[in-house]
Each structure stands twice: as structure tokens, then as C-alpha cells.
Amino acid sequence: MKRANPTRQRLAALGLLGVPLLTYPLLSLPSGELGGIPATYLYLFGVWAGLIVLAAWVAERRK
Amino acid sequence: MLSGWFIALLATAYLGLLFAVARFGDARADAGKSIISANVYALSLAVYCTSWTFYGSVGRATSGGLSFLTIYIGPTLMLLCVGVIIKMIRISKAQRITSIADFIASRYGKSQLLAGMVTVIAVIGVVPYIALQLKAMAASVDVLLEHSGGSFQVLGLDSTFLIAVVLALFSILFGTRHLDATERHEGMVAAVAFESVVKIVAFMAVGIFVTYGMFGGLGDLFQRAAASADLGRLLQLDSSRAGTWTALIILSGLAIIFLPRQFQIIVVENVDESHLKRAVWLFPLYLLLINIFVLPLALGGLLHFDGQGINPDTFVLTLPLARGAEVLALLAFIGGLSAATGMVIVETIALSTMVCNDLVMPILLRSTGNFVEKRNDLSGLLIGIRRAAIALILLLGYIYFRAAGEAYALVGIGLISFAAVAQFAPAMFGGMYWKQGTRAGAVAGLLAGFLVWLYTLLLPSFAKSGWMTSGFVENGLFGIGWLKAQALFGLAGLDEISHCLWWSMLANIGAYVAVSLNTKPDAVEASQAERFVDVFRFDSRNTEARLWRGKASPDALVQLLERFLGAARARQQLAAYAGSRGAEHWGNLPADADFVQFAESELAGAIGSASARVMVASVAQEEDLGLEEVLDILDEATQVRAHSRELEAKQRELEAATTELRDANDRLRELDRMKDDFISTVTHELRTPLTSIRALSEMLHEDPRIDLADRTRFLGIIVNEAERLTRLINQILDMAKLESGRAEWTTSEVDMGEVVRESMASLEQLFREKDVALEGDIPSGLPFVLADRDRLTQVMINLLSNAVKFVPGGTGRVQVRVAGSAGLVRIEVRDNGPGLTPEECVVIFEKFRQGGNTMTDKPQGTGLGLPISRQIVEYFGGNLWVESEPGAGANFIFTVPLPAPDDNSGRQVA
């Protein structure tokens, strides 16, 4: 029996974390703007980029 | 400058370049030096980004604001479920899966019916998506031609049709050059990765040009948009559309793995599972980058062309052209061309494999068996079928474009396809994780979901373009209100995609689960279910072979392989297989279950698992294994696994026991060695005084003429050495008693001050003789300790006599201090002798180890005093140690703990 792969579990956990962060109702929280750029735009791309950075870190680091 | 011919030439040149990349990739693959790295794999996933992304997202953003992002967030989240994808890859490799239709069919008992159904759904579902590419390319050519006032016509055919023809030719060139056993096309993957780079560069170049060249950056664009009431709306999310947002994320998350071309690239073309580790973040990063400028482009276009009626789907081209940046517009055109060709090539190759293996072949095999039997080499026929399928699929795309294309924006068309392939999800996921899912359940689920999709999404799209009456949309079928196509059972208020997703999934999952629970799988289904769900455990080829029983003729099998793979390739594979079984030639192999298994899996690679099973069955007389028997064999395999796990556990226990034994043995050997050393040392210590005694007494005995002075001196030495010998023997016995725990202890209340004073008094003479000062600082009223008085005196005398031994006569000085502190009594014996090095501070407590040069007083030291003292002090729970530095004297300290408080309350010495 193969034991659960920790890297795969961490990535899946990231995916699960992404679901509430990138859907409603959390999505309706950011409002107004920052430096002329709408907060929603910054929030969406920011969370997305954060997930990518974390995924890269989890997937590429050496054991 | 942008004449029709120039554009056609440029496009052809670019396609030629793509083709060169593919040829290079194929050549490297043939030479065994694959260029498919983790990065190439990750980039090839970006075949997901089609004209939809390139042109359509901007158009979508002009009406829906940020909602276009859902199409890219879904895949990001889905890819993070790496485990699911790895399982799909594992299963596909183990089962020689060549397409998503093959996957589903194989799981549910290699069912030709299911393979055909999935193929039909995939083709019908994806045709609009191909139409979308044609539409986008036609629009982009029109924009360029309009700009230059030129036109492009050959034989009176419209440009869209010409584009479809060119794409068909290219797809045929790319994908069906030869018939791979595994259906892998490394050259195509390389070309797709290449075009992915081209399209992101082109799109970002336009994005940067518009944002920073035509406007003053992101902030400027957003602020100007916010100033307008219409555009300001696009900057905010509309929370009333929360349901659509989530639905689109789910839909695109499913599409990223179930679209035929995505399944092809992610699963079939995967050469190494570990490549996923890169793809899991690099592909989402690609999606993020290509989307950053979508909203700015949409806003820029709306601001720039305010009210000019320019199609937002073409902003990527029209914005640069409006500023006269023709080169940039051409780059954008190439990017869009890239996106469309990449999609069309991979999609049609994937679909043509399915059409050939799962639709045409079964029909040919069934209806005109004679026809197939008459032909010796069928590999040419297979390729022909695939080529025809590619042409047909593009033709269907063109027809859909003519029929419904005008009514929808690009994204709208694409979503129809997404909703179609989402119907595969229950059968796929259920098949991978739920053994009870049956063929009947899968058929029912797919059929129900597909029909709902057809009724609520595809047919209304025809109706919208006026191709058929729209009565069933507006008033419901036969005028029944709750059958309104896009408000089924009165479910209104949703957009059409969410509406379709909701109802089709309900029907699909419901039918799949309900029918599965009420049907029994047959033997093949049951064994395939085991193999799919337990793929990580199920790798025993032995079990595979045991699941087939019957008679087969080796010649017939070889013939079969030669006919479908082509003679050369078949012989190559057969030779490799014979080698793996240790036979010189395949002719020597028995046509056993293993051989049949090999032949079937080779065939599956070429014509799909369902057809392969039929073909093998046609030449081999298979005994029908009953369901019970299959389950027994599988059970047995499971038990063997469990048994071998038990054996492994026993093995590990034995190994652990062996290690323990070995350690114990080593410890014993070490003890034996220590005992040996001890005896050798004791012998040495005993022989040394004996030597002087024997030598001197022999001389005295033999020579009576020795003068009186020498005689007296010698006798004195003899007496001293005899005393030393006695002391040594006593101490060795004492040590042995202490160590074995057989020493006798008389424990009583002891006043440490008194012990110290008495010890000092008894050695006063010794100190006076050597002229060494002995000072005491002993307070009265110390608490009693519970200990053996004589033993403590022994320790004290040992420390004092050591001290006097090492200090110089005349200037020597020994100080004794006694102090009671928290819970213990502390005794110090400090001298001003030569001191000890840090190493000596440790070794002097070992047996027979003495510090410094003891030449002068050697006869007095036995090397056992300190080890014995330490044993005594430790017996009473105290410590004995030394603090010293060379040249600074030594301070021997020992402590004796006081009894527990309730024992000695009020027992102070008065």
C-alpha cells in the first residue's frame, strides 16, 4: 500500500484553500481602490499569485 | 501594405515554422533524445488558451468585467489536485489508454457502446469550440483586410472556409504521420509549447502597448474608466452573479482535464509524472500573466472607440491598428493564429483518434467483417480514417459557425463546449474512485446529462441564430411552460450556462448513481473497476494474466498485430516482448494468457481498448470467466498482497531481534574485554611491589656481608612495599564489594563537621612530618546527614592524604571547608599543589589512574582511592568532583544530601 504523498496532499490543501478565497462571499469584501487600481482587481490577482507562489514552493523544494 | 496575399503568406510561413518545430521534436523522439522537459510539458498545457482567451476574453470583459477570470481560476484550482491527475496518468499508462473515450469505455468493461457515446458527445460538444476558432480567425483576417482595404478570395470561397481547409491539412500533417502504439506525438507537443510562448508574448506586447503607450498606465486607465458610469460598473464585481461565478469555476476546472485536447496533452502525452510538479505552478502562472492586461485592453478599447460600434472581440487587433502600429497588429494576428491552430490541431487529433477507434472501427469490424479480413495491413486504413475524421470535424465546425456562430460572442460558444465535456465528470471520477459504478450507470448518466445539455444549451443556440424555431425556448416544448429550455421547471433567474450545468449535473449524477446501485457489473467490468480504483496497488502482471483463460493460436495473434500496427512495427514490438520473456524469437513463445494480454494491450494502443478486446476475442477462444471467479482471483490477489505484507512485518521483527541480539553480544564482549583489562591492570599493580620485595629479600638472603645501613634501608623498603601490597589487596576487595553491591552499610545520623574534624586530627602527624599547613573552617550546628560514618571518614582521609601527597613540603597548605546549604552539606579540600589538567580531572576518578608524576610517593598510591570515594559518596546520593587548573592547586569537593525535610525537623545539632 502506497502511503499518502505529502507533496500531493499539501497541493490539494492549497487548492481547497483557494476555493473560498476566490469565490463569494469573500470576493465581495474588497472595495474601493489602491493607487488608482480597483481593490477587487488587486485582490483577485494577489490571491491567485499567492497560490501560485505557494504551489511552486511546495512542488519544487527538495525533500 | 497589408494585402490579402501578404497576410496569407505570413500565416503560411508561421504554420511552416510550427511544422518545422514539430518535425524537430519527432526526430529527436525517434532518436531517443526527447525534448519534452517539465517546462515544455507545462507550456503545452497552455493549449487551453485559444482564440477565446486571445480575442474573446477582452470581448467578455467589456460586458462582464472581471468575470472572464473564472475560466482561468478553475484550472488553477483543479491542477492543484495533482493526485487525481497522477491517478489518471497511471491508469492510462497501465491500460494503454489513448483518449478520454477509451478511458471511460475501458473502465466500464471495455464497452464499445460507451466509447461510442463518449465520442459522439465529445464531437458534438466540441464542434462549437472549433467553430469559435474559425470565427475568431475569420474576424481577425477581416479586421486586417478592412484596415488595408484589400480583400482575399480564392475560387469565390469565403476566408473562413479556406482557413478551415488549411487547418485541416495542417492537423493531418501533424497528427497522423504514423500510427503510434501509444498515440504519443512529441513533435506536436513541442509545437504547442512553442505556439504557447508566441501567443503570450504577442498578447502581452499588445497589452503593454495599449496600457502604457496609448494610456498612462494601469492607474490612469482604471481612473478614466471609473469616471464613466458605464465603465465603472466593469470595475466592480456584481455579487448578484455569485452563482455564475462559482459555476464557471467548476465548469472550467472540469474542462481543463476533460476537454479531449486537454486529456490528450495532460494524460496521453505525459512522458514523466514528475513533470506535473512543474506544471502545477508554471501553467497557472502562464494563465495569470496572459490575463493581467485583459481588463485594461477592454477598458482601453471602450474608451478609445467610444460608440464606434467596433466588435470588442477584435480590440486586440483594432487598438494597435488605430494607432498605426501595423507590425504590432501583425504580431497580435500571429498570436491569435497560434492560439487557434494549436487548439484545432490538438483537438482534432484527439477527436479523430476517438472517432476512428471508438466509432468507425467497431462499425467496420461488426458490419463488414469480411472487408477487414480481406486486407492484410490495416494500419494504412486506420490512418486514412483518422484523416477523414479530421476533415469532417473541421467541416462540422464550419457548418456550426455558419449556423450559429453569428448569434454568440466567442466566449459564449466556448462555454457551450465546456458544459458538454463536463458531462464526463461523474463517469470519470466515479470510475476512478468508486468500484460500484457500473456500465449501465455510466451510460444512463452520460445520456441524461447529454440530453439536458442538448435541450438547454445547444438547441437554444441554434434557435437564437434563427436556424430553428425558438418556441421551445420561449414557451416550452409543446407549449408546456415548465419545459422552457432555459428555465426548466421554472428555474429562472440563472444565466444559461449555470442553468444547464445545474440541471445536467443533477440528471447525470442522479442517473449514474441510481442505475449503478441497481445493476450488477459483469466479470470484465468488475476486474476493470479493481484495476482503475486500485491502480496504485494493482501492478501485478501475474494477476492480469490469470484473468484471461482460453486457447489462442500464436500465428493468429501475430497476424493480428501485423495487420493493425503494420508489419515492421509489429515485429519490433514482438521482438521486444520476446526479449522481456527471455525467448530468442516470438515464434517460440506459447500463446498463453500473458501473450494474449500483450497482444491486446498493443492493439489497444492502436485501436482503443474496446476494439482491441473484440479483435483478440475473434482469434482466441476465451473461456468465459464468471463474475464470481473473477472476483475470487482478485480477492486472492488482495490476500496474497496482505499475506506478503504480514511476511514483511515478520521479517522486520526478526531483523530487529537480530540487531538487539547483536548489540547484547557486543555489550557482553565489551564487558569481557573490560574485565580482562582490569585483571591485567590488577596483576601489574600487585607484581610491582612484589618485585622490590623479592629482589631485596633475595639479596639480603644470599649475601650476609651487606652492611648494616643498606640492610636497614632494604628492610624498610620491604616493610613499606608489603604494606602497599596489603593496602592494595584490601582496596581491590573493597572496590569489588562496592561494585557488586555486596558492601555492608551502617546508616545512622552523622554530623559531617565531626567526621571532618576527626579525620583531620588523625592525619595531623602526617602533615606535621611533611611540614604542610592544615587549616579547617568547620561551622558548628550543621544538620545531620543519614550515612555510614566510617565510610565518610574513609573518603575524608583519602582526600586529605591525597592532598598532602601532592603539595610541596614547607610551603604546602591544605584548607578544609564545610558548609551546609540548600538541602545538602558541602565539603571542600583545597590544596596548593601542582594542579590538574582538564583531562586529568576526569581520569583520576578511573581505576588505577593517577595524576601527575607520582614518582616520589608512588608506593602510597594505589589508584583506587578516588574511585572508591566516589562510589561511597554516590551511594549516599551525593557527588564528588574536582575543580582545578594546572599550577593553581586542586579543590576536591563532595556533597552529601540532607534527608527529606519531614525526617529531620528539629534535629539540629545544638
Add this chain to the structure above:
Amino acid sequence: MSKKILIVDDEPNIVISLEFLMKKEGFAVAVACDGEEALAKVASFAPDLILLDVMMPKKSGFEVCETLRSDPANAGMLIVMLTAKGRDTEVAKGLALGADAYVTKPFSTKDLVARVKTMLGIV
């Protein structure tokens, strides 16, 4: 001219007895109480024979023996190892390092004198 003997031992009482014994037999005697002193005395006193204890501080008898044997100038010098450890391995080690004889403590004075004389060729 009488033969010269160097006595090396860290036990003063053994040195006393050996010195008396050898002087009585008419040998010229020098003493050293550790390995380093022994090497110095060899250079200054140039003995014909050394009675060398094994267990000594600073430099063991084995080390002294090895050092002496590595110098060809001392080739003719006789070395008798004295030891209180009687293990076979010790005897073998001493002989391997170039000692001419091995005597275990405690020894018979008669035997030791006879042996020394035989080795020095005085019978």
C-alpha cells in the same frame, strides 16, 4: 673496563634494588626514572645493556626501545625489557620492536644476573 648498564624504571624501590644488584656484580650503573630521561642517559652514558621497564609515564618502554633501534649507532646495545604485565602479546610486541630479552616481574635476582652476564659474554 667494566660493562655499563642503564636501569630504567619509574618505581624507585625497584631502581634501588636493581642498582645495588648490578653494582655488586661489578657493572658500572646509571639510572633513569622515565623514558625521556632514559634516552638522554643513553646518549651521555652509552650503556652496553639497558634494563627497561615497560609501564612508565611520559614515554613507555616500547617507545624507548623503538627509538633506540631506529638509530644504527645503537645497533650493538642490548635491551632487556622488564614488565609486570605477563601477557603473551606484550612479550611478542617487545621482541618485535627489537628487544633482546624479556623478563617478567617479579624476577629471580640470580637468573637476571646470569642472563645479563650471558648476554654480555661474561661467563
